[in-house]
Amino acid sequence: MELRINQKAYQVDADADTPLLWVIRDDLGLTGTKYGCGLAQCGACSVLVDGNVVRSCVTPVAGVVGREITTIEAIEADDVGKRVVAAWVEHQVAQCGYCQSGQVMAATALLKHNPAPSDAQIEAAMVNLCRCGTYNAIRTAVHDLAKQESA
Amino acid sequence: MTTRYELPNLSLDAPVNLSRRHFLVSTAVGALVIGFGLPLGSARVQAATAAERGTQVPAFLEIRPDGSVRLLSPFMEGGQGTHTAMAQIVGEELDADPATFIVEAAPPGEAYVVMENGMRITGGSMSVRMSYPTMRRLGALARAMLLQAGAEQLGVPVAELTTQPGRVVHAASGRSLGYGELAARALDMPVPDPASITLRDPSQFRWIGKPVKRLDAYDKSTGKAQYSIDLKVDGMLHAAVQHAPRLGMTVGSLRNQAQVEAMKGVHSVHTLPGAVAVVAERWWHAKRAVEAIQVDWQEPTADSKVRAMPADFSSDGFRDFLAAQQGPARDDENEGDVAAALAGAKTKVEATYHNQYLNHAQLEPPSALARFNPDGSLEIWLPNQAPDMFRADIARRAGLDPTQVTLHSPLLGGFFGRHFLYDSASPYPQAIVLAKAVGRPVKLIWSREEEFLRDVLRPVAVVKFRAALDDKGLPIAIEAVSATEGPTEAIAGKQGEKLDPTALEGLSGKAYAIPNKRIAQIYVKGPAMLGYWRSVGNSLNDFFYEAFLDELADKGGHDPFELRLHLLRDNPRLTTLLQAVGEQSGGWKRGPYTAEDGTRRARGVAMASPFGSHAAVIAEVSIDKGQVKVHQIWEAIDPGSIVNPAIIEAQVNGAVALGLSQTLLEEAVYVDGKPRARNYDLYPILPPSRMAQVHVRIVESGEKMGGIGEPPLPAVAPAVANAVAQLTGQRIRSLPLSRYTFS
Numbered sequence: 100m101e102l103r104i105n106q107k108a109y110q111v112d113a114d115a116d117t118p119l120l121w122v123i124r125d126d127l128g129l130t131g132t133k134y135g136c137g138l139a140q141c142g143a144c145s146v147l148v149d150g151n152v153v154r155s156c157v158t159p160v161a162g163v164v165g166r167e168i169t170t171i172e173a174i175e176a177d178d179v180g181k182r183v184v185a186a187w188v189e190h191q192v193a194q195c196g197y198c199q200s201g202q203v204m205a206a207t208a209l210l211k212h213n214p215a216p217s218d219a220q221i222e223a224a225m226v227n228l229c230r231c232g233t234y235n236a237i238r239t240a241v242h243d244l245a246k247q248e249s250a
Numbered sequence: 251m252t253t254r255y256e257l258p259n260l261s262l263d264a265p266v267n268l269s270r271r272h273f274l275v276s277t278a279v280g281a282l283v284i285g286f287g288l289p290l291g292s293a294r295v296q297a298a299t300a301a302e303r304g305t306q307v308p309a310f311l312e313i314r315p316d317g318s319v320r321l322l323s324p325f326m327e328g329g330q331g332t333h334t335a336m337a338q339i340v341g342e343e344l345d346a347d348p349a350t351f352i353v354e355a356a357p358p359g360e361a362y363v364v365m366e367n368g369m370r371i372t373g374g375s376m377s378v379r380m381s382y383p384t385m386r387r388l389g390a391l392a393r394a395m396l397l398q399a400g401a402e403q404l405g406v407p408v409a410e411l412t413t414q415p416g417r418v419v420h421a422a423s424g425r426s427l428g429y430g431e432l433a434a435r436a437l438d439m440p441v442p443d444p445a446s447i448t449l450r451d452p453s454q455f456r457w458i459g460k461p462v463k464r465l466d467a468y469d470k471s472t473g474k475a476q477y478s479i480d481l482k483v484d485g486m487l488h489a490a491v492q493h494a495p496r497l498g499m500t501v502g503s504l505r506n507q508a509q510v511e512a513m514k515g516v517h518s519v520h521t522l523p524g525a526v527a528v529v530a531e532r533w534w535h536a537k538r539a540v541e542a543i544q545v546d547w548q549e550p551t552a553d554s555k556v557r558a559m560p561a562d563f564s565s566d567g568f569r570d571f572l573a574a575q576q577g578p579a580r581d582d583e584n585e586g587d588v589a590a591a592l593a594g595a596k597t598k599v600e601a602t603y604h605n606q607y608l609n610h611a612q613l614e615p616p617s618a619l620a621r622f623n624p625d626g627s628l629e630i631w632l633p634n635q636a637p638d639m640f641r642a643d644i645a646r647r648a649g650l651d652p653t654q655v656t657l658h659s660p661l662l663g664g665f666f667g668r669h670f671l672y673d674s675a676s677p678y679p680q681a682i683v684l685a686k687a688v689g690r691p692v693k694l695i696w697s698r699e700e701e702f703l704r705d706v707l708r709p710v711a712v713v714k715f716r717a718a719l720d721d722k723g724l725p726i727a728i729e730a731v732s733a734t735e736g737p738t739e740a741i742a743g744k745q746g747e748k749l750d751p752t753a754l755e756g757l758s759g760k761a762y763a764i765p766n767k768r769i770a771q772i773y774v775k776g777p778a779m780l781g782y783w784r785s786v787g788n789s790l791n792d793f794f795y796e797a798f799l800d801e802l803a804d805k806g807g808h809d810p811f812e813l814r815l816h817l818l819r820d821n822p823r824l825t826t827l828l829q830a831v832g833e834q835s836g837g838w839k840r841g842p843y844t845a846e847d848g849t850r851r852a853r854g855v856a857m858a859s860p861f862g863s864h865a866a867v868i869a870e871v872s873i874d875k876g877q878v879k880v881h882q883i884w885e886a887i888d889p890g891s892i893v894n895p896a897i898i899e900a901q902v903n904g905a906v907a908l909g910l911s912q913t914l915l916e917e918a919v920y921v922d923g924k925p926r927a928r929n930y931d932l933y934p935i936l937p938p939s940r941m942a943q944v945h946v947r948i949v950e951s952g953e954k955m956g957g958i959g960e961p962p963l964p965a966v967a968p969a970v971a972n973a974v975a976q977l978t979g980q981r982i983r984s985l986p987l988s989r990y991t992f993s
Contacts, residue, residue, distance in 0.1 A: 114514065121534040125488065130480035131473020133663075135613045136698045140930035143613055171473030187471035191463060191896060194904055195329030196470025197613040197663030203471055225938055228930065230613050230664050231329045232907020234941040236900065 100164050104129070105173035115161035119153075120144045122160045123170060131171035131200050135228075142227030145201035145208075146170050152208035171200040179214075180207045182244060190240040194231035201227050206241050214248040221245065304384035307392050307441050309361035311340075313433035317416045319346050322356035324364050325377040326635055327466065328665030329904070330959045331897035332377045334464045336385060338457045338893055339378070343389030343450060344396075345413040346429065348462050355659040358637040358652075364388075371636040373670065373782065375861040375957020378893055382955055383449075390447045398442075399435035400427055415456075461896030466661075477663045478633045479617040479695055486619070487517055489684050489694040490536035491525045492543055493703045496923045497674055497779060498550030498558025501526055505544040513539045520687060522680050524556070529688050533695055556674045556779075557743070563777045565607055565710070565920040572712040572733040572774055573602065579731050579770035582749050582758045586766030588716075591727035595718030599805050601798055603715065603983045605790040607918035608708035608783055609927075611935050614663020615701050618678035621691035627654040632678050633662040635669045640678075643671060648682050665959070666908070667782035668705070672741070674779055675706045699928040706781030707918055709734055713757065713794045718766070723806025724816070727766035730757045730795065733774050736787060740780035745773045752782070756791025756964055761824055761859060762799070762817035778920065784908055788860035788964035790985075793913075796856035796968030797982060800975065810972060811838040811855050823888065823951050824864060828857065831866040831886035834947045838868070842977050845872070851881065854972025858964035862956030863889040869942075869969035871977060873992045878974055880910055880942040887946070887962055890953040902946045902962040909966025911936035915988045 102109045104127065113122050123129045132155060135143030139154040146155045147169035174180035183206045193199045209216055209224040216224065221241050312320040321340055327333040337351035356362045363370045365380040393413060400418030401408035404425055412419050419426040469475040494500070501521045510528065511519055515535030520527040526543050530536035550558035592598060618632040628648050634640045637659050645652040662669055681694040711734035718727035736753025739745050749771055758769045783789055803810040811832065818824045832838040841852035849872040857866045870882040883906050892898060915934050919926040927933035971982035978992055
């Protein structure tokens with residue numbers, strides 16, 4: 100099957116029900132997207148599919164054929180994604196960093212749909228787990244991005 | 251061990267690492283290496299004398315032609331910011347901007363034993379505090395070598411030279427040379443006598459003590475940071491395992507081996523001690539296949555080398571068993587005459603406390619990549635906190651000499667104590683066997699479910715307190731007898747001649763002036779395998795003690811904040827700290843009171859002195875739909891002196907999150923010898939919605955430098971528990987709070 104990932108076409112030989120995560124990581128070698136739980140619990144595997152945030156560990160690869168997939172590797176090619184990364188660095192969000200690819204994807208998806216989300220919208224969208232406890236830094240970074248947009 | 255740096259053209263044979271590739275391209279010609287020629291010697295790490303420690307400059311530093319500095323850190327980066335701190339400390343004395351540093355984990359070897367206790371591990375919040383003077387001196391020694399090289403190259407006396415960041419400067423002639431231009435010559439310089447080195451006056455620090463940006467922030471925000479689980483080498487196969495449902499069980503027969511071997515992508519099926527494994531071309535295939543294996547598991551044999559988990563073990567049942575233990579107990583602290591004080595006391599208070607088992611639940615599942623090279627040597631990549639100990643163990647398991655083992659230590663996807671040497675809880679022994687068996691490199695990843703099945707647990711304890719109050723209601727005696735097993739004695743498999751300090755820390759070592767006290771342990775070897783969890787013994791024991799102290803305050807008719815101030819009246823450092831957190835919160839106010847949003851709230855206070863630092867916490871809580879909501883955490887922390895206030899603030903936030911997690915909702919429950927939870931669905935960790943606002947105040951007393959990663963955690967649970975007790979009138983004598991019903 101053919102996948103469109105980060106504006107490139109890839110021919111992939113995988114069973115239809117293989118999770119997108121493992122195609123991205125093992126077949127394509129794009130390891131920025133992380134495996135955390137395999138159950139859509141933690142969000143470390145978040146990618147964008149047609150601009151929507153999706154947990155790739157439970158997304159069958161056959162379901163995303165013909166869709167535009169974006170992984171963390173191409174996030175800075177997106178204007179919003181680039182701003183999110185800059186805010187993540189500015190606010191020094193990462194600790195161990197393992198969940199942060201997914202956090203950046205979730206924030207990018209939120210801000211692409213809603214450039215100036217309310218507090219409640221931010222809370223509803225930013226639900227990925229972080230064991231290091233970077234939640235307050237994440238919140239500050241997203242609020243900052245939302246404020247830039249509404250200002 | 252230098253191979254992968256000297257042979258950039260063979261990079262296909264090395265793990266794919268974007269940042270290193272970038273480096274190899276950009277510096278392929280003429281790279282000056284002040285380093286990597288150091289023979290590693292024996293695998294056994296012998297502590298150098300204090301005078302020699304950290305003086306082998308070339309083992310640590312490489313300065314590239316573009317002036318960037320590569321530092322091999324003795325300490326592992328797992329989010330705590332130690333690599334940035336090392337760049338600040340070395341850079342300060344080297345006179346090189348930390349932003350020009352690239353920091354990676356050093357290999358095993360004596361050269362990197364830099365801690366003042368003669369060890370090299372990353373743990374116990376020890377990295378910075380135990381290597382600070384040594385790492386400063388390392389930077390200063392390197393600067394002296396660059397100055398000497400500059401003197402030779404410029405043909406001027408070294409005394410006429412000075413430095414500015416990244417450059418040797420001859421002010422008299424206006425000439426200067428970048429460190430990158432001098433490094434080749436500096437390589438040949440002898441390392442100066444450490445006694446000849448003068449360190450910078452702290453008043454002149456440019457980077458130490460400043461909120462220098464983390465070096466890994468960008469890579470970790472763009473997916474470029476590589477963890478063990480991400481690595482790949484040529485010809486590599488993937489492996490997954492299915493563990494025995496209980497530790498100690500062994501593999502009988504595989505009922506459907508032929509069918510599994512025929513599954514898509516499967517290379518081979520293997521039987522391992524207490525596990526079956528599938529090796530495949532893709533990890534997904536390996537995982538699917540291994541989960542399809544129908545194994546006849548055999549009960550543990552009497553000679554089992556691991557701590558066998560009984561079929562009837564339950565965590566609640568074991569807690570009751572601990573509570574029933576009468577002794578004998580061994581004293582850790584015994585001052586005054588507790589028995590007499592209790593006998594003569596006007597008021598006596600007794601209470602029994604307990605905590606819960608916890609998992610580490612770091613986001614990166616365990617993995618190990620093993621490759622046997624044609625010469626029989628073994629190269630292995632895995633997250634670890636103690637490379638020398640791991641290499642020795644790997645060599646033993648592989649039947650090799652430690653010099654034949656090259657251990658790489660990638661970034662850790664979460665620290666929390668998970669990456670210590672736990673015999674039954676690491677994938678590398680399996681990866682070694684599998685790589686040997688298939689004759690190709692193997693990367694083994696434990697699925698989240700297999701990780702929850704084998705993770706070592708944070709210990710539980712049941713603590714019986716007795717205390718005596720005088721006629722003013724002030725505590726004059728306190729006794730705590732803890733039925734527990736500490737993680738260190740659990741790993742050893744037996745009680746040592748001395749008490750395991752990790753069992754009682756936080757009950758022991760409290761600073762309150764209570765004249766009669768006894769802190770003792772009833773050692774109870776349990777069926778569950780235990781390990782270190784962030785803040786170790788303090789993570790439970792400060793909860794017990796500080797919550798019981800609030801009971802004493804209430805019983806004696808004293809405000810808990812004022813009682814603590816009274817009991818610390820002869821301790822100016824802790825008095826200052828407690829007053830600081832009081833001020834920070836707008837003045838101590840216990841409540842209950844009605845907040846602006848109409849919610850009823852109360853506050854609790856607690857203190858802890860773990861890992862060489864001191865912390866005071868005030869928590870503000872309300873009850874929302876029967877659940878505890880923590881609105882605010884104010885935390886004042888005194889680590890003596892500091893290296894990076896921004897990283898400290900981040901570490902306090904992280905410690906508060908983990909502290910809230912264990913307080914509010916986390917619990918590893920075992921029933922019938924098995925964990926109830928095998929993933930985050932049944933083992934909830936703190937989600938963003940339950941995080942509190944965190945306000946950090948750093949108090950620099952100037953005392954000996956303490957730790958940062960762990961000290962902010964232990965006072966969180968009791969501060970929350972004390973606030974909840976004040977708000978609800980219900981004593982909190984156990985964790986987590988999700989077991990309570992609040993209205």
